[in-house]
Amino acid sequence: MKNIVVVGSQWGDEGKGKIVDWLSEQADVVIRFQGGHNAGHTLVIDGVTYKLRLLPSGIVRKNKISVIGNGVVVDPWALLDEIKELKSKGIQIDIKNLIISESANLILPFHREMDEIREDAAGKGKIGTTRRGIGPAYEDKVGRRSIRVMDLRSEQNLDQRLESVLLHHNAIRKGLGKKIFEKDQLRKDLLKIAPQILQYSQPVWLKINEFKRQKKKILFEGAQGILLDVDHGTYPFVTSSNTVASSAATGTGCGPNSINYVLGITKAYTTRVGEGPFPTELKDETGELLGTRGKEFGTVTSRKRRCGWFDGVLVRQTIKISGINGIALTKLDVLDDLEEIKICIQYELDGKKIDYLPAAVEDQLKIKPVYKTFPGWKTSTKGVKNINKLPENAKKYIFAVEDFIETKISSISTSPEREDTILIENPFEI
Numbered sequence: 258m259k260n261i262v263v264v265g266s267q268w269g270d271e272g273k274g275k276i277v278d279w280l281s282e283q284a285d286v287v288i289r290f291q292g293g294h295n296a297g298h299t300l301v302i303d304g305v306t307y308k309l310r311l312l313p314s315g316i317v318r319k320n321k322i323s324v325i326g327n328g329v330v331v332d333p334w335a336l337l338d339e340i341k342e343l344k345s346k347g348i349q350i351d352i353k354n355l356i357i358s359e360s361a362n363l364i365l366p367f368h369r370e371m372d373e374i375r376e377d378a379a380g381k382g383k384i385g386t387t388r389r390g391i392g393p394a395y396e397d398k399v400g401r402r403s404i405r406v407m408d409l410r411s412e413q414n415l416d417q418r419l420e421s422v423l424l425h426h427n428a429i430r431k432g433l434g435k436k437i438f439e440k441d442q443l444r445k446d447l448l449k450i451a452p453q454i455l456q457y458s459q460p461v462w463l464k465i466n467e468f469k470r471q472k473k474k475i476l477f478e479g480a481q482g483i484l485l486d487v488d489h490g491t492y493p494f495v496t497s498s499n500t501v502a503s504s505a506a507t508g509t510g511c512g513p514n515s516i517n518y519v520l521g522i523t524k525a526y527t528t529r530v531g532e533g534p535f536p537t538e539l540k541d542e543t544g545e546l547l548g549t550r551g552k553e554f555g556t557v558t559s560r561k562r563r564c565g566w567f568d569g570v571l572v573r574q575t576i577k578i579s580g581i582n583g584i585a586l587t588k589l590d591v592l593d594d595l596e597e598i599k600i601c602i603q604y605e606l607d608g609k610k611i612d613y614l615p616a617a618v619e620d621q622l623k624i625k626p627v628y629k630t631f632p633g634w635k636t637s638t639k640g641v642k643n644i645n646k647l648p649e650n651a652k653k654y655i656f657a658v659e660d661f662i663e664t665k666i667s668s669i670s671t672s673p674e675r676e677d678t679i680l681i682e683n684p685f686e687i
């Protein structure tokens with residue numbers, strides 16, 4: 258039996274959805290364990306594009322079980338919309354193939370509003386969040402005043418919990434000169450959709466235990482990337498959850514010994530959406546070219562993603578932090594036209610060379626990348642499925658990346674399509 262956790266090794270949008278979808282052929286269960294509908298995972302299957310936000314990427318395949326773990330924050334309306342949208346594309350979703358943790362915390366409209374109020378008030382100091390209410394919802398969870406899926410079962414319970422969470426929110430709203438949030442309409446709205454959500458709700462820890470007994474193969478699907486982790490990322494320009502692989506255990510209720518392999522998804526260059534440090538960012542024609550060729554626009558907010566060279570120092574660091582065993586290198590084809598390609602191998606901070614990302618954001622903003630330059634291959638790699646068919650210079654670039662990050666590249670993606678992937682080492686068979 259083999260359970261694999263898939264995580265993003267950069268700032269998100271590395272192509273996790275594509276790789277999870279590709280790997281899910283070999284899995285029985287696909288589980289999301291953190292984040293919410295700030296995630297946007299794109300799958301392209303025979304020319305048809307699916308954009309998933311909350312639902313695990315295994316949902317598009319028949320006979321797979323999809324699970325939303327307790328660590329995910331769930332906007333119930335966003336979830337129902339997503340289910341409806343996928344059903345309209347012919348995907349089967351019912352209580353046989355979708356399970357939602359009864360302990361998952363809800364994102365409610367006042368969370369989304371608080372996210373917006375704070376981002377608007379912050380002006381230049383904003384984080385550039387997806388404005389989905391992710392941060393405020395996780396704050397309420399840790400503040401022990403959150404409303405969870407199971408609270409939809411009882412009107413009285415729901416009323417009491419809304420009272421307590423709104424006491425907190427309305428104090429802040431009043432302080433910021435905003436209208437107070439009324440409880441009664443929200444309670445009614447929630448009760449109306451409660452049966453639709455509750456039909457999927459189960460104790461996920463118990464189900465996972467059952468899956469393990471049945472020797473089912475589990476694929477844990479991370480959202481965001483390690484550099485957006487609330488502890489290990491470029492704080493405060495991060496998301497509000499732990500995006501590292503060990504979150505798969507806490508975000509579902511299985512122990513760390515249920516994880517056998519951690520696969521890091523890594524783009525062959527770097528992107529970031531939102532504000533915050535980005536040492537290898539290219540604000541020139543090459544950056545524009547990467548953005549255009551890579552179609553680097555956010556799946557969730559349509560914002561233009563910032564683009565830059567591959568940062569080996571960062572990826573080597575996130576591999577260590579997250580215990581990554583192997584890498585799926587994505588979007589190699591985006592580099593096809595470039596004359597030369599650079600990899601950041603060190604930083605310079607106040608005249609000194611350093612080999613890791615300093616923890617303080619002030620230093621992260623100051624560091625200068627030191628590059629190693631490689632010749633481009635100027636040949637199309639789009640759709641290549643066999644490593645021997647790659648141009649020599651592309652192979653040299655890949656081996657240099659592998660060498661530098663000290664980790665095996667176990668697959669390479671050469672287009673958005675599911676099957677356009679080079680398999681070097683199957684993580685399910687290690």
Ligand code: GDP
Nearest residue numbers: 270271272273274297298299588670671672673
């Ligand atoms: P995720 O959030 O990590 O799942 O990534 P996104 O789906 O937000 O962004 C990745 C984008 O790159 C999507 O539009 C994918 O369809 C696309 N993509 C994934 N792999 C490749 C690849 O190898 N080549 C190209 N050109 N596009 C890819």
Ligand code: IMO
Nearest residue numbers: 269270295296297385386387480481496530531
């Ligand atoms: P996937 O799963 C890229 C970024 C936002 C912002 C910061 C905080 O598709 O890789 P939040 O709304 O989470 O409070 O925003 O995190 N962010 C992502 N960037 N991909 C994502 O998800 C992201 N989810 C959040 O842009 O900078």
Ligand code: MG
Nearest residue numbers: 270297298556
């Ligand atoms: Mg994405």
